[in-house]
Amino acid sequence: MATAIEIRDLTVEFRTGPEVCASLNFRAGGKVVTALQKLNLNVAQGEVYGFIGPNGAGKTTTMHVLLGFIEAVSGTAAIYGEDVCRSIARRRIGYMPENPQMYSFLTGHELLIMAGQLFGMRGCRLAAKADELIELFGLSDAADRKIAGYSRGMMQRIALAQALINDPDLIILDEPTSGFDPIGRIEIRKIIAGLRSAGKTVFFSSHELSEVERVCDRVGIIAKGRLIADGHISQLVKAGETLEQYFVRILT
């Protein structure tokens, strides 16, 4: 099976010193904190991989490295064999950030068209895909309204819709259900299940462990920048144990 994500000995560091000059975004002094320590991770094509861990463990940082937002101090990360530092690696990715913010001055429909154009899509194909996603996410009534007037749930929906505009092979979702009500969560689960049956790879982080347990093929648990567990849920948990109980056990 092809490898969608391949991370080898990835180390990321941040300087945590006080901001000397806020307007220059300049930090000095302080200490260097290692956010990721020699992280190794593989996600195969077609898998739904849950990436879980406590706050500040390095989940978002790992995603940000995969998306090229930050560069690692050492180690490598590749998506479908392409180094993540190259923009070409992002051609087959769809990404929804945690607490997503979209251009508030655009309408939902305009946002999807813009996102598609950035992937090189155009014409009838793009318009049809945008309409399909608007329909899928129940945004038909709000499609021509400015995003500034969207509720949090609607913002999550349009953010997820723009992540799927290019029909990506790998979908990276950072806390995808955090802004949704229970019905919205069920819809997200259905969408992830649909993506899995379409052969897509889903890499997502969540604090909702019951959610992870329901939709994931495999999970990775990260703590203090290290991957401390990785495998199929059935292989990790003991008989009668839930993922949540396993998570608490392994972290304490």
Next chain:
Amino acid sequence: MIRILVIARTVWIETIRRKDLYVLITLLLAFLLALMTLNVFGLRNLVSYIKEAGLLLAWVFAWILTIGVSVRQLPQEEKTGTIFSLLAKPVKRSELIIGKWLGAWGIAGASTIIFYILLAGIVRARGGNFNLALTVEAWILHFCFMGILSAMGILFSTRMNSDAAATLTGVLSAVAFMLLPQVPQLAEDLSGWRKESLFIIYYALPHFELFDLRQRLVHDWETMSWEPFIMIVFYGLLMSAVFLMLGWLAYRKKRFNRDVF
């Protein structure tokens, strides 16, 4: 190229949907209408005064608009978090920089066309006229000036917040515009390293005065011959490219990480 244009178009849509541009146009119109009713002590050459004041306003408003639009692009993307969705697409940092610059430059340039048309209307209403060929030349050079200014704004905003970038762009451009032409004269009285440093500043900062054809327009002089005109346009594009290159160097390795530490 398509990604650059998509980013630039987003800047245009944002600026058009914000109210800043309309405020500037309304202010300019108000000032011009005030000029139209002007008849100080029965001055004979009033049209020249209207032209001069109107062009000054057009330059000042274009300066404000260009700096305002260009410096807020990148910091705003980072502050609101929209940068994450944008850079998750196959967009290179260089494409982002050029797209933002093109957007800021384009919208500022388009708004100056409105400024010039409004001014031409007022001047015509007072019985005066603008030489069309010279006006086109003046606008093209003004447009090149805005290209450099927006590239400077983008450069400083790669590593500063929008307020700091606006201040630095504003101060540097004002110094370059008003003081730089005086440097050779000042340097005559100096010697040694002082003279050399002054000349380094003289050659490093853009010569905005080259792009200013207001006096020609006010006094209805002849158009510029095409050789110096082309050279100035080329100089403008070159300076813009230099600032954009520096902006890209400052931005290409910039880390974006939210809510981690």
